[in-house]
Amino acid sequence: MSCCSNPSQYQPSNPISDNDIVKAVNDAYSAKAKVGTTTTYAKNVAESFGYTEEELKSIPDEAHLGLSCGNPVATANIKEGEVVLDLGSSGGIDVFLAASKVGPTGQAIGLDMSTDMINLARKNANKQNLLPPRVSFVQTLLTEDLPVVSDSVDVILSNCVINLLPLAGKAKVLKEAHRVLKPGGRIVLDDIVAKEPLPENVRNDLSAYVGCISGAIELNEYKKLLEDAGFKNSLFVDTKSNLNVYYTAGSSTDKSTIGCCSPAPKSESVNAPPSFDANLWVASYQIYATKEGTPDPNAEKLETALLRSWDAYPRPQSTPAAVTADEIAKLVRDASKTPSDFAVIDVRRNDYAGGHVRGSHQHAAQTFYDNLSAFTEKFGKTNQVIFYCQSSNGRGPRCAAWYQDYLNQIGNEESTAYVLQGGIKGWLSKFGGQNDLIDRD
Numbered sequence: 100m101s102c103c104s105n106p107s108q109y110q111p112s113n114p115i116s117d118n119d120i121v122k123a124v125n126d127a128y129s130a131k132a133k134v135g136t137t138t139t140y141a142k143n144v145a146e147s148f149g150y151t152e153e154e155l156k157s158i159p160d161e162a163h164l165g166l167s168c169g170n171p172v173a174t175a176n177i178k179e180g181e182v183v184l185d186l187g188s189s190g191g192i193d194v195f196l197a198a199s200k201v202g203p204t205g206q207a208i209g210l211d212m213s214t215d216m217i218n219l220a221r222k223n224a225n226k227q228n229l230l231p232p233r234v235s236f237v238q239t240l241l242t243e244d245l246p247v248v249s250d251s252v253d254v255i256l257s258n259c260v261i262n263l264l265p266l267a268g269k270a271k272v273l274k275e276a277h278r279v280l281k282p283g284g285r286i287v288l289d290d291i292v293a294k295e296p297l298p299e300n301v302r303n304d305l306s307a308y309v310g311c312i313s314g315a316i317e318l319n320e321y322k323k324l325l326e327d328a329g330f331k332n333s334l335f336v337d338t339k340s341n342l343n344v345y346y347t348a349g350s351s352t353d354k355s356t357i358g359c360c361s362p363a364p365k366s367e368s369v370n371a372p373p374s375f376d377a378n379l380w381v382a383s384y385q386i387y388a389t390k391e392g393t394p395d396p397n398a399e400k401l402e403t404a405l406l407r408s409w410d411a412y413p414r415p416q417s418t419p420a421a422v423t424a425d426e427i428a429k430l431v432r433d434a435s436k437t438p439s440d441f442a443v444i445d446v447r448r449n450d451y452a453g454g455h456v457r458g459s460h461q462h463a464a465q466t467f468y469d470n471l472s473a474f475t476e477k478f479g480k481t482n483q484v485i486f487y488c489q490s491s492n493g494r495g496p497r498c499a500a501w502y503q504d505y506l507n508q509i510g511n512e513e514s515t516a517y518v519l520q521g522g523i524k525g526w527l528s529k530f531g532g533q534n535d536l537i538d539r540d
């Protein structure tokens with residue numbers, strides 16, 4: 100099954116559950132992220148939906164996989180310093196183009212449920228040295244609460260994604276989009292819209308769903324979802340794009356000409372051209388809407404619009420062991436007499452009231468992941484590297500785990516990450532008056 104293949108070929112089937120839809124879509128795009136596509140195919144599809152050669156040259160080839168059905172950045176009038184959120188960001192094409200418009204004072208954030216897509220996008224971002232908070236990719240379901248601060252985003256983009264969500268998920272993500280937009284913020288979506296009611300058997304066909312047909316809703320229904328979510332002034336523009344391009348964009352030997360939204364990149368059937376004109380059933384629309392109000396000129400400029408800044412990095416895999424304050428106190432005291440092989444790392448966030456563990460090094464948790472290589476160069480030969488934050492519940496264990504993951508990845512067995520049990524809070528309540536154990540700023 101490929102995007103836009105003939106609905107009439109489907110036999111009646113049982114209704115598919117929302118979970119089945121999300122799982123099938125995730126499997127298909129994760130496979131796509133791993134298999135990739137050819138530069139020619141991706142370029143041909145992108146250009147047919149309005150991306151310029153110059154835009155495509157400005158981003159890594161792997162950032163676009165021929166999955167778009169429009170170019171929302173081109174019409175979103177994105178300005179320097181703005182915060183842009185892309186729903187279903189795949190390899191990152193629209194996030195990178197938006198990032199160059201918002202510049203270093205803005206933020207471009209991509210959300211996608213596929214871990215493989217997120218990994219690919221982060222790899223592409225690293226190639227361009229685009230790091231959080233300027234460019235972030237976060238793995239999340241669009242059918243759940245978005246991990247984004249309310250009233251924090253200027254522009255929401257989405258390119259060929261909303262049609263892939265179950266109906267309840269479409270309603271949910273539009274409500275969430277409305278929540279996270281600043282007053283006066285705008286949404287610019289490129290999406291597939293059904294031209295007429297689709298037969299029940301098509302609606303209930305999972306492969307047709309993944310293939311961008313079953314999930315396409317009609318314009319009036321889309322409009323209603325936007326209104327119910329709180330949006331005003333919605334505008335729908337039929338881009339008149341040729342949706343058969345997914346089947347014609349590759350060369351005859353190009354095995355990756357699998358089309359937008361195809362569920363199984365390596366299957367034979369998805370390489371076959373459709374037996375009918377896809378443009379008869381569905382169309383590609385550009386959809387605009389705004390959130391009422393005007394931006395608050397006194398609103399605090401957030402360092403990141405993400406609710407949790409660490410979402411922009413891989414989930415830690417390791418679970419470093421905890422060491423007690425008494426054990427570390429002994430190390431600190433003995434270190435003044437004999438050479439020692441440990442280091443204590445403070446990854447708190449500027450709240451240094453009360454002091455630090457004696458001899459500890461300060462490293463910012465927000466940028467810790469991006470500096471792992473330099474950090475390891477400094478501490479990779481130190482036997483025990485002990486991390487702490489306020490209570491050692493969040494940043495401390497997270498940075499320790501990232502460090503241990505990195506050590507594992509590079510095969511370093513000389514150094515091991517640990518966490519100070521109870522964090523600086525526990526340390527100060529135990530040793531607060533003992534100057535040989537505390538450094539003060």
Ligand SMILES: C[S@@+](CC[C@H](N)C(=O)[O-])C[C@H]1O[C@@H](n2cnc3c(N)ncnc32)[C@H](O)[C@@H]1O
Pocket residue numbers: 121124125128129163164165166167168186187188189190192210211212213216239240241242257258259260263264268359360
């Ligand atoms: C057709 S691709 C669009 C890619 C991208 N916007 C582009 O233009 O290249 C759809 C993307 O949306 C993501 N997606 C689909 N359903 C999702 C969901 N329920 N939650 C999060 N991401 C989803 C997929 O993983 C996939 O990367």
